[in-house]
């Protein structure tokens with residue numbers, strides 16, 4: 018099929034699903050903007066969704082984690098999660114959604130890594146106990162063993178969530194298992210999408226960037242894509258003018274809280290946290306923590322469970 | 333001695349679980365359940381600010397988000413003697429009920445259904461007959477043969493690509509799958525619809541909680557999302573609630589009954605004997621008296637009496653867990669002391685010959701909770717049975733009519749089928765009262781009450797616990813505060829009750 022024709026076909030299908038072409042282009046525009054690309058890329062982004070020749074294989078590993086990042090991705094609306102699973106990606110191994118269990122599940126992992134060596138995207142959720150390897154096991158193998166086997170054979174390893182990126186909550190002091198992020202544990206370079214959990218928009222943006230340009234987006238020195246983690250929360254916060262005017266919330270539920278004043282004095286970590294929550298928001302722009310009147314807890318920064326606590330004390 | 337089979341990983345759950353079974357003559361004779369991961373959040377909490385605890389413990393599970401945070405703020409509020417304002421209680425109730433709606437839908441369609449629904453068989457279905465079936469059993473807002481043809485085509489394209497993604501290498505075609513192709517196609521279509529629906533319904537959490545998973549609007553003393561108590565937001569919440577509840581009533585329940593009617597033999601498999609519910613959804617300050625879902629225990633399947641629940645009688649045992657040896661302990665004096673060497677998977681027993689003789693007998697990271705030394709099942713079935721036995725009219729009606737519709741006896745409740753049905757039935761009941769709470773909230777605001785937070789002070793010392801019922805079952809958090817810091821924090825989660833080892 019010619020691309021044009023293919024596109025037409027695709028839009029027809031969308032329309033039947035109750036998604037108008039306008040809605041679809043809107044979400045492609047949103048994604049393109051989130052990725053920090055100019056508007057001229059919008060049609061190309063649309064094409065990524067419209068006509069994948071072969072769905073790129075994805076191996077998703079779960080280690081020391083809570084599955085919150087997976088759940089976050091299950092809430093994806095740009096595109097919808099069923100499109101990610103059925104039409105866009107080939108998620109060959111993912112413990113939370115896969116039908117197979119036990120030996121059959123492990124066979125899937127083995128085959129995916131073998132058949133798509135150097136070509137699959139490895140997404141990792143959760144950190145790895147390195148002091149006591151037996152603190153994390155799957156199918157008789159330790160997390161560390163599995164990661165050592167799988168990650169180096171991937172085209173790229175994407176760490177979703179602060180746990181896989183930097184260690185996260187299991188690595189909080191006193192770090193009983195000696196948990197580490199993937200890059201640290203394996204001594205490899207990973208692309209990091211920290212957040213507790215990560216906004217699914219940032220995973221989709223990263224993957225689309227990869228499919229579009231054939232390479233990963235530009236990263237900061239912590240391996241985080243600049244399009245999402247290039248600015249602090251504070252710099253993008255709609256409450257910023259209150260900060261400048263020294264209009265602070267000092268107690269939850271107060272008049273100042275009702276007026277939407279700055280949360281700095283009740284512990285907001287926005288000034289030290291790099292992420293795009295304020296502009297990308299969650300659930301199709303429904304809200305984000307500061308909009309809900311709660312201070313930012315710095316959840317995308319390394320070691321935030323130690324460096325950003327107590328959460329309700331001024332920095 | 334039968335054949336031993338290990339299933340590891342158990343998929344479509346949160347966390348890392350291994351199940352080993354001993355099979356003899358086609359039946360499971362013995363089973364061992366093993367938690368395969370230890371992170372140590374209880375240890376990490378020691379010495380920290382009690383106000384922070386709910387953020388830490390919420391990361392226990394991202395599927396069952398919110399619920400640990402709720403139990404935690406309740407525990408700290410109990411320790412500090414804080415009573416939250418009615419609006420905070422209502423918002424918490426709404427978020428909690430929204431979690432049930434969401435989680436039960438996901439549990440049924442995305443975690444559980446693939447054990448009953450053969451996606452590949454759906455390709456053989458006649459779309460027209462599927463449309464008729466769907467019209468007969470459900471009130472789904474979509475349907476018709478064109479719709480089912482399109483879904484089938486989408487699945488066909490998917491299968492033809494040879495890239496089966498999460499459906500690869502599964503058990504398609506196995507004789508244990510009992511649904512005809514048309515029912516499989518209908519259920520597969522609803523699997524996809526439910527994927528989209530759950531993404532939408534999580535917005536309820538975002539409205540009053542900032543985001544989902546891991547909401548960020550709870551604080552000890554109340555909730556922070558005071559600016560979202562406006563007509564726009566409340567209406568948006570109601571709108572999504574309605575769509576979700578309609579899905580539960582018009583699609584989930586009919587699907588549940590349709591699937592169940594082909595799997596009636598599961599009404600005699602997978603039952604336990606003791607049931608524990610803490611209950612939840614306070615309508616006033618007094619807990620548990622004002623709970624919508626009551627607290628109680630049923631022992632030995634005896635529905636003629638409901639026993640009380642006294643948290644002091646709960647202990648956790650580590651005999652078969654990879655922890656330093658110790659007697660069973662109440663959570664207030666609970667110890668989490670993980671082994672650091674010699675961690676070997678040895679399901680069996682070191683002292684007795686009852687199951688297997690092994691050196692340590694240790695085989696799981698899960699502790700073994702007991703109530704007066706007895707094991708209990710927690711979860712939807714426990715809640716429904718306790719409410720039923722307590723004479724709750726709404727629960728009795730819906731349970732009795734379901735038994736009648738499926739034409740199965742009452743003791744079929746004590747089974748996998750009963751458990752799966754209970755999950756659906758309570759979704760209807762819990763989701764069904766949410767609009768009343770919204771109206772109560774609206775009334776309060778209209779009368780000028782916008783309080784969502786009770787100022788309080790951290791005591792130097794204190795002890796408290798929070799007992800919730802959450803989608804997976806009874807959840808308890810216990811905290812001891814000393815010098816305004818956490819001295820000890822222990823929690824006993826539903827899956828510990830349901831999946832813990834022997835003792």
Ligand code: SF4
Nearest residue numbers: 251254279280285287
């Ligand atoms: S609320 Fe936080 S991020 Fe926003 S202006 Fe205040 S300190 Fe900065």
